[in-house]
Amino acid sequence: MQPTRPRLTPPIADVRRAVRASLGGSSSSPSPRVETVPTPDGGLDTGARAPYSTRESDRALVLVALSGGPDSLALAAATAFEAPRAALRAGAVIVDHNLQPGSADAAATAARQARALGLDPVLVRTVVVDGSGGPEAAARTARYAALEAAAAESGAIAVLLGHTLDDQAETVLLGLARGSGAVSLSGMRARAGLYRRPMLGIRREQTERFCADSGLEPWTDPQNSDEAYTRVRVRATVLPVLERELGPGIAEALARTAEQLREDSDALDHFAEEMAEELADIAEAGISLPVSALEANPAALRQRLIRLAVASEFHLTLSRAQTLEVGRLVTDWHGQGPLDLPGIRVERRAGLLVFSANPHTRS
Numbered sequence: 408m409q410p411t412r413p414r415l416t417p418p419i420a421d422v423r424r425a426v427r428a429s430l431g432g433s434s435s436s437p438s439p440r441v442e443t444v445p446t447p448d449g450g451l452d453t454g455a456r457a458p459y460s461t462r463e464s465d466r467a468l469v470l471v472a473l474s475g476g477p478d479s480l481a482l483a484a485a486t487a488f489e490a491p492r493a494a495l496r497a498g499a500v501i502v503d504h505n506l507q508p509g510s511a512d513a514a515a516t517a518a519r520q521a522r523a524l525g526l527d528p529v530l531v532r533t534v535v536v537d538g539s540g541g542p543e544a545a546a547r548t549a550r551y552a553a554l555e556a557a558a559a560e561s562g563a564i565a566v567l568l569g570h571t572l573d574d575q576a577e578t579v580l581l582g583l584a585r586g587s588g589a590v591s592l593s594g595m596r597a598r599a600g601l602y603r604r605p606m607l608g609i610r611r612e613q614t615e616r617f618c619a620d621s622g623l624e625p626w627t628d629p630q631n632s633d634e635a636y637t638r639v640r641v642r643a644t645v646l647p648v649l650e651r652e653l654g655p656g657i658a659e660a661l662a663r664t665a666e667q668l669r670e671d672s673d674a675l676d677h678f679a680e681e682m683a684e685e686l687a688d689i690a691e692a693g694i695s696l697p698v699s700a701l702e703a704n705p706a707a708l709r710q711r712l713i714r715l716a717v718a719s720e721f722h723l724t725l726s727r728a729q730t731l732e733v734g735r736l737v738t739d740w741h742g743q744g745p746l747d748l749p750g751i752r753v754e755r756r757a758g759l760l761v762f763s764a765n766p767h768t769r770s
Contacts, residue, residue, distance in 0.1 A: 469564060695762065
C-alpha cells in the first residue's frame with residue numbers, strides 16, 4: 408500500500424507563506440530553516456475593485472508568469488491556493504520563446520497544468536526573439552514585453568515571477584564579476600512596479616520539493632543546463648566551487664548582501680532626489696547645479712545628482728565613466744572647456760555646472 412502523501416509539507420508551507428505575504432495576506436516571518444531576505448512589504452493595490460466582494464468578477468486579478476519549470480510551477484500552485492484567501496483572482500501567462508523544438512508543446516503542457524490548478528485566465532503568448540544584445544538579453548526583453556501586454560489585456564494588477572534566492576545569488580555574483588555598481592549588486596527587487604517576486608527568500612531545492620510533494624511534474628528546460636549561457640555556468644560551476652572552497656551558505660550571503668546594498672542605494676537615491684529639488688535650476692536651455700554644493704557632498708551623492716540631472720532633463724543614462732568625466736569639472740577644475748557627451752553638453756560657468764542638449768552628438 409502506497410503511503411499517503413502529506414497534505415502540507417514544510418516546502419509547501421514555506422512557498423505558500425511567501426506568496427501570502429506578497430499578496431498582502433497575514434504577515435509572517437521567513438522559514439527558520441534558511442536565512443532569507445525579507446518578503447515584499449505591503450499588499451497589492453486593488454485600485455477601484457472591490458477586494459472583499461464575494462463576486463468573482465469584482466476581484467482584482469494577478470497573473471503568474473509560468474514556464475512550467477519547478478520554480479514557476481510551485482509559484483502557480485501556491486498562488487492558486489492563496490489568491491482566493493486574499494480575495495484575489497489568479498491567472499497565468501505562459502511565454503513561448505520559440506527558441507527550440509518542442510517549445511509549443513512545453514507551453515501547452517504548462518497551460519494545462521495552470522488550468523488544472525484552477526488558474527483563470529490562462530494566456531499563452533508566442534514571441535519573436537531577435538537576438539539584439541545577445542540571446543539572454545533578447546529573450547528577456549521579448550518575455551517582459553509579452554508579460555506587460557498580457558497584464559494590460561487582462562487588467563491584471565500584478566505579475567508574479569518565480570525568481571528564487573538562488574536566482575538572486577546568481578544575479579549578484581554576475582554583477583560583481585562585471586564590475587557593476589550598487590544598482591546591479593542590489594539584485595532583483597521583491598516588488599518593482601507591475602512585478603512581484605514572492606520567492607526571493609526560497610531556495611530552488613524547496614520549489615523542487617514543493618512540486619514533488621504536490622504531485623506536480625515540472626518541465627526541465629534544456630537551456631538551463633546549457634553552459635553556453637553565462638548564468639548556467641555560474642549556477643553549475645562557480646557557485647558550487649565557492650560553496651566547496653569557502654563553506655556553505657554562499658547563496659544566502661549573496662542575497663543578504665543584495666538586500667543591504669539595496670537599502671543603502673535607496674537611501675542615497677532618496678537624499679539625492681531631495682537635494683536635486685533644492686539645487687537644480689531648470690531653464691529653457693537645460694538644467695544647472697551649483698558647483699559648490701556638488702563639491703561639498705561625498706562622491707556617491709555628487710554622482711547621483713549628476714546622473715539624476717541628466718536623466719530627468721534629457722532622458723539619458725550616463726555610464727560610470729561618463730559620470731566621472733562630468734565630476735572632474737567639479738573636483739579637478741583647471742579652466743577646461745565644455746564636455747561633449749552623447750546627446751548633452753556639460754560646462755562649468757559662473758559657479759554652475761550647466762547641462763544642455765547637444766545637437767552635434769548622437770544619443
